[in-house]
Amino acid sequence: MNFPEKLQKKLQKRIHNNSLRSLGENRNLIDFSSNDYLGFSKSEEIFKKAHQFLVTNKSIQNGATGSRLLSGNYDLYSLVEKELSVFHNIEGALLFNSGYNANLGVFSSVPQRGDYILYDELIHASIRDGIQLSNAKQYKFNHNDIKHLEDRIISIKKEFKNNDSAIYVVTESVFSMDGDIPDLKKMVEICESHQVFFIVDEAHSVGVFGMNGRGLIQELGLENKIFARIITFGKALGSHGAVVLGSQKLKEYLVNFSRSFIYTTGLPPHAIATIKQVYQLLESINGVKSIQQLHENIHHFQTEIERLQLNFIKSKSAIHCCVVSGNEQTKRIAKRMQDNGFDVKPILSPTVAEGQERLRFCLHSYNTKKEITQVLENLSTFVM
Ligand SMILES: Cc1ncc(COP(=O)(O)O)c(C=O)c1O
Structure with missing residues (x-):
């Protein structure tokens, strides 16, 4: 079968630039x-305990069977979401199928037409993709540059046509391709003083920083000043999935409007049982x-x-x-x-x-x- 010429050209360009990606093998x-x-x-301990938990609770089921809004919600979901909200000291916790899905879901649904998103120029691709799906205006600020961020907020506020326009600022607490850390306290101060919403992706911080790996936001005691935290389980926590942490209102909003949450099959019970055991291990x-x-x-x-x-x-x-x-x-x-x-x-x-x-x-x-x-x-x- 023919392969479309435009796609062939893109692949050739990758070869030419020495940037062709391919799947490696485990050596x-x-x-x-x-x-x-x-x-x-x-961890054998996590593996065995997750299995045992499911057997003990008679959850002999391989898949969720549907979206969580249809047939795919089960008791273990709410149990683990409750535990995550306690561990991470926040009202609302909503599980997503992956960090990619969570970022897509948050950024495509939360910022509205007439709103603004300010993102660090080195932000993760999943956040960028979410932002691309949003109707809000998007601006980047220089990497970890607090002054540039504040200047941007000030100039956007001058642009405001509607009083109900919101500004969302987004960064990572540990940057995935640099490993560096922004001045989160200062960013919170700026966001508070200009009344803008602050969103932080903690993918590479949870399990590494904070008491029992609670993440940098909690290490700094900022958890109640962040509009949304995205935590992924595929990094330090060695499993799969993600959680968005915020208010109960935010949770309710995402359940209603976040398309990557609504239009997908829920995680299977063994994935949720694994997350439960991962958190128990963190506390041990x-x-x-x-x-x-x-x-x-x-x-x-x-x-x-x-x-x-x-x-x-x-x-x-x-x-x-x-x-x-x-x-x-x-x-x-x-x-x-x-x-x-x-x-x-x-x-x-x-x-x-x-x-x-x-x-x-x-x-x-x-x-x-x-x-x-x-x-x-x-x-x-x-x-x-
Ligand atoms: C900062 C950041 N956010 C989100 C993700 C996506 O998480 P997941 O692998 O769970 O889809 C990644 C992973 O590459 C990441 O590095």
Whole structure:
């Protein structure tokens, strides 16, 4: 069958730019690339307890059978949503099928025509896609630039035609491709003083920061000042799905208007039972130990970066990036490091801006100090 010419051209352009994506195979290398920061994805304890919970509660069911608004809602959903709202100290918690779905659902439905969305220029693709589906006006502000954000708010307010126009500001508490952290306190102050709604994606912060991994927003005590928090379970929590945290009104609104919530089959019970067990582990001694171990490894990584005088984007999180520049060069170094046994992934343009192509190192509780030293010593043979 013919393949449309326009699509063929797009693929050829990718080949030409050295940016063609393909599905890799698992080579059992030392993990410096997965989002499984705490090793929960391989936890036998979570796996067995989730299964046992379902058996004990006679929930022998493989699928949700429909949208949650039709046949797909079951008791475990409300039980876990209640537990999540208590753990994350907020009124409303609404589970979504993934972080991508949650961001699509929030940003496509919440900001209305006549409203404004201000987003950090490095915001995740799922938020961008959600914003694209919205009828609100969209502006970006320079990455983590508080002054630029405030200037933008002030100039938008001058543009206001309707008194009921709302402004939504969105950022990530840990940036997925940089690992850096915005000044969230200052952002909250600005949002409060200009009466704008603040939305934070905590995908890479929950499980890493805050008491028992509650995330940066709770570490800073800001949970009641954030209009919506998006937490994903596929990163440090090693499972799947996401939750949007906010007021009960926000929850009610999303149930009514968020199309990625309404028009999709709910998660199967084993996914929800897994999330339940993940949170129990976070609250246990073993969970606390895993988080501590992760932070010791982050500290060791930083010490080794300094010792080897390597140039990394400043980060306190589990994500550390070394900008190499150029798709070809970045891919070449990543390939050499993989051949040496280290699973380090190249992040290429167009995922990041041209010239900002980088090697991304994700750290885990289960990496050893020796592995960390070795991977950085290996890197130092390729970059200055
Ligand atoms: C910041 C951020 N938000 C949302 C998502 C999407 O989450 P999920 O993988 O659960 O769809 C990701 C994952 O790539 C992410 O990094």
